[in-house]
Amino acid sequence: MIVRLFAALAVALLAALAAAQPVRAASLDQGFKAFLESEIWPEAKATGVPRPVFDAAFAGVSPDTSLPDLILPGGKDTVAEINFQAEFKSGADYLSERAVAGNVTTARKLRQRYAGVLGKIEQRYGVPAPIILAIWGRESAFGAAKIPMNAFEVLATKAWLSRRKELFRGELIAALQIVADGHLKVSEMKSSWAGALGQPQFMPSKFLKYAVDFDGDGRRDIWNSVPDTLASIANYLNAAGWQAGRDWGFEAMIPASVSCRGEGPDKTYRIADLVKAGVERVSGRPFPESESGRSGHLLFPAGRLGPSFVATPNFYVIKEYNNSDLYALFVGHVADRIQGAGPLKGGWKKTDRLTRGDVYRMQQKLVAKGADVGAVDGLAGFKTRRSIGEAERRLGLPESCWPSKALAARL
Incomplete structure (x- = not known):
């Protein structure tokens, strides 16, 4: 009798939950549409976005609650227990030889294929070809990665429900401007789960600021044009302050007498002074003479439990592209490997499993x-x-x- 009673209660509960799902989905959809109409449309209109573009962008669009870092109506502002972005996970995985070597092999072939255009880009923007290629490979597998998501659905959901609403609200308006300016059709606006576009994975506002027409066809086409893609990456880094003629950094042995509490872009040292304190390159070679009297920064991406580096200001320029130490290290290391350098020598030690x-x-x-x-x-x-x-x-x-x-x- 008791078993049958519990079974009946379970069935009733499941039925109630199933009936509640459509109601909640409908409520979310209504709130989403109201948000778009009352808050996004006036702002889009003020920037010159025509109503037909706005209507086309959101036709059939509904909130995608599977996206990470959302705060659903009535929910608490909490951080997810799991890291969704690879750039903020394990350094050993992110910079594994398997991940690095594949990028290097492809990048070397593409460096030869596009030598002419890369030379012109480097001359104009001052950013080395290996750095540009490393970013291209990391962002979209040199244009081969599938980027299937509806950019307007992603950006609108995040503008409404994200922990960083204002950021994504601005990006949503910028995405509407891209279509309004004739760069792409609504149906072509495909993005990553974060709303990033094209082969360089620019957020929409960055497209408007930094995408360039390098092949001269009248369009800033970072979706299909390799010259436009590579030049746009270089233009971004140049605008962020890339110092031509400087390296990004050097893997180094940093003695315990030089504290890991001294790392960061806001703590600057003369590289020559770091050498006096016992810092050495893992290669055994001295730091380049051109770098000796210039500024550097200590970098411990996994504290004392991973490889350590002396970074130049260019390392932090790469971080302007993607604000992750591991991302910038991947780009710098792949760029070095394209030019013949070997694997990193410092190991990634086992750490506690923390979420x-x-x-x-x-x-x-x-x-x-x-x-x-x-x-x-x-x-x-x-x-x-x-x-x-x-x-x-x-x-x-x-x-x-x-x-x-x-x-x-x-x-």
Whole structure:
């Protein structure tokens, strides 16, 4: 009798949940349409977007609640436990020899094929061809990656429900402007899950600022034109402050006497002074004479548990393209390998298995103790790594500058 009663209750509960799903979906869709009409259309209209473009962009579009980092109506603003972006996961995976070597092999062939256009681009923008090729490979597998999502659905969903609504609201307006200006049809506006477009994976606002027509056909075509794609990448880096004639950085052996708490773009050292402090290149060669008297920065992408580097300001220019240390390292390392360098020599040591939520909660504790961790977002950026190193020093733990269960317990 009791078993049958529980079975009946379970069936009733499942039926109620099933009936509630269409109601919730309809409610979400109504709120979404109201948001587009009352908030996005007036702003789009003010920037010159015609109503037919607006209507075509959102015909049949509904909120995609499968996207990461959304706050559904009535939900709490919490960070996902899992990292969805590869750039913020394991350095050992992201910079694995398998991932790097494949890009290098293809990039070398393409460097020969497009030598003429790359030479002209480098002359105009001052950005080396290997750096451009490395970004092209990382972003879209040299144009081979499928980018299937509806850009307007992605951007509109994120403008309405994302933790960073204002950012995506601006990108949505920019996407509408791209169509209004005649660069693409609505049906051609395909993006990544983050709303990035074309082979260089520009956000729409970056397309409007930095995409260029390098092949002279009258269109800034980063979807189909290789010259436009490569020149647009170079133009972006040039505008971000690329210093022509400088390297991006060097893998280095950094002694324990030089603290990992000293890393970051806001802490600058003369490379010659770092050498005096015992910093050496892993290759055994001296730093280039042209770099010796210039500024450099310490970089510990996995704290003391991974390879370490002396970065130049150009490393942080690459981060303007994608704000991830691992991304910028991948680009710089692939560029070096294109020119004949070998694999990284520093290993990635085994670390505690922590989720993004674990790091988020650790950041909250550090902030409560007065630390500057940068954004409290569950990602171990350089300010979080420095704050961890300072907490470890204060608590008498070995200085690793990397999240650990031992530190979490002590905090």
